[in-house]
Amino acid sequence: MTHLKVDGARIRYVGPGTDDSHAATVRANYPLPSDVPLYYFEVKVLDRGRDGFIGVGFCTAEVLLSKLPGWDSHSYGYHGDDGNAFSGSGMGRPYGPGFTAGDVVGALYDRSDNSISYYKNGEPLGVAxxxxxxxxxxxxxVGLRTRGEEVTANFGVGPASEPFRTDFAAIKAAYQRRVMDSVRGIQLPLLSSRGTALLPQLMYDYLLHQRYWRTAAVLGRDLLRGSTAGALDEQELSDIAVRQESYDMVASGRIDEALALLREKYPPKLLSERPSLDFRLHLQKFVEMVAAVNAAAASTAPEADAATAGPGSAVMDTRRPEEEATTHGSAEAEAEAGASPTSSPGAGGTAGIDGGTLGRDDAKAGRKGSGDGGGKEGGGTGEGSAAGRPPVPTTAEILAYGSAELMPRCRTASDRDLLTDALSLLAFNDPAASPAGYLMRPAHRIALAEELNGSLLAVRGLPATSPLERLYQQAAAAMTELKRGDHPQVVSGEALALPDPRILALEPAAGGGGGGGSGSGAGGSGGSGELGGGDPMMG
Structure with a gap:
């Protein structure tokens, strides 16, 4: 570097330049991004100097900077004086024309085949x-060797950048077409293991898994003709109804009712073999008891008494707008829950394909609406009514419940953290706004209800996730591993990006493109309906 004067992206040779030992190379501050399939930069020759011994290329961090690009191992360069390509030795091979003052040389690294190509003044020279x-x-x-040589580098970003001489957008488009052609060339099976059409079968299984049994029946009738897919026996319908009802109860905070239903319809091993789920269900009941106390205080205590209210008894209205709406149909709640690829759309809300025809049926006559916030023993955040609602628990009763039901079930470090958060709610006049207030939000209930739904399927010997969700998980995991291994086809454009499973829309999500230099990196309302929430096929 003593032979070079570097000013940002502008490099000038100031050494003696009398023999090869006076060569000097400068490399960029950052390596090629591992998640970018195409990397391109340009070098403009401002002055060829005495002999024009200018090299452009790539090297690793271990390469000595006292040699031109390509003269050392793990180094690759295209030289302007003779047009030769060098790789690992001082003996080059003929490659392209030389370049001099005014020329712009582009270097492209393609991860799909680990190749390096060059461009001169926008024209491709082929693979070097x-x-x-x-x-x-x-x-x-970039390397320089004789006095007076001066170049400037352009990475497509930064204050000194300018448009590339080469049409890099066309290079990216051609690459994306090549990748997508290879993807489309893969033959996928057309039939499922049951001999039915694969894609309709995946949709059918997903709809049943998420309790959309009436929509599934129509899909089976119309798209799976000749099979028994559309026919559900009484046991299947009963299980779907129980899963829906327990989901609604947990999503609306009626934990006591949910636990009673589970004890009635499922064997004890459901919770005994899932101690973490058992603990969190009982913990949620504790949280709902705290919420009930605060809701009662908000409806009875004068505003002036707020400062003197006891722990967990602040004057507040916990019936936030998002809780007054149907909780399990809320896209906002799902987003707040940070839905993973295994999460499903909320179970409630949007009417079906034909209004009420494929809409939601109550799984049990006379059950409470999912948005009423009601429940037994503080199992909701509503005020309650004089008829049919148990008395609001006291702080002493809440603590007694925690001691009797939660402490024996608290076994892991994660359980202890949750219990600490739940107990801390009692220390705040406004527990919903406290650091542990997430426990009182609809999104937390919905996440718990989703886990319970998967456990109910598992206890019947069914997978906790549908085949369609498992395919999504597999694709996401494969892309993560490919990206970790620097595979070039992972970020080859929007067409290969997985959709966000939390967003069910007919319009494609807005995408982003990679910047220059870094290559082509990619960069419901409530209503009648069926068992399960709105119709995912309708967006």
């Missing part, structure tokens, strides 16, 4: 190096 497999990351580099 193939099978460039380096264990260490590559860096863009």
């Amino acid at each position: 190096f193939r099978d460039v497999a380096e264990a260490s990351p590559l860096f863009p580099c």
Whole structure:
């Protein structure tokens, strides 16, 4: 570097330049991003100097900077004086034309085949190096050797950047077409293991898994003709109804009712073999008791008494707008829950394909609406009514419940953290606004209800997730591993990006493109309906 004067992206040779030992190379501060399939940068020759010994290419961090690009191992360069390509030695091979003052040389690294290509003044020169497999990351580099040589680098970003001479957008588009052609060339099976059409079968299984039994029946009738997919026996219908009812109860905070239903319809091993789920269900009842106390205080205590209210008894209205609406149909609640690929749309809300025809049926006559916030023993955040509602628990009763029901079930460090958060609610006049207030939000209930739904399926010998969800999980995991392994096809454009499972829309999500230099990196309302929430096929 003593022979170079570097000013940002502008490099000038100031050494003696009398022999090859006076060569000097400068590399970029950052390596090629591992998640970018195409990387491109340009070098403009401002002055060829005495002999024009200018090299453009890539190298690893271990390469000595006292040699031109390509003269050392793990280094690759295209030189302007003779147009030769160098890789790992001072003996080059003929490659392209030389370049001099005013020329712009572009260097492209393609991860799909680990190749390096060059462009001169926007025109492609072809592949210079193939099978460039380096264990260490590559860096863009430029080398100079004789006095007066001066160049400037352009990475497409930064204050000194300017539009590339080469049409890099066309390069990216051609790459994306090539990748998508290879993807489309893969033959997928057309039939499921049951001999039915694969895609309709995946949709049918997903709808049943998420309790959309009436929509599933129509899909089975119309798209799975000749099979028994659309026919459900009484046991299947009963299980779907119980799963829906327990989901609604947990999602609306009626934990006592949910536990009673589970004890009636399922064997004890459901919770005994799932101690974490058992603990969190009882913990949620504790949270709902705290919420009931505060809701009662908000409806009875004068505002002036707020400062003197006891722990957990602040004057507040816990019936937030999002809780007054149907909780399990709320996209906002799902987003707040941070839905994973295994999460499903909320179970309630949007009417079906034909209004009420495929809409939601109550699983049990006379059950409480999912948005009423009611429940036994503080199992809701509503005020309650004189008829049919138990008395609001006292702080002493809440603590007694925690001691009797939660302490024996608290077994893991995660359980202890949750219990600490739940107990801390009692220390705040406004527990919903406290650090542990997330326990009182609809999104937390919905996440718990989703886990319970999966457990109810598992106890019947069914997978906790549907085949469609497992396919999504597999695709997401594969993309993560491919990205970790620097596979080039992971970020080859919007077409290969997985959709956000929390967003069910007919319009494609807005995408982003990679910046220059870093290559082509990608970069419901309530209503009648069926068992389960709105119709996912309708968005």
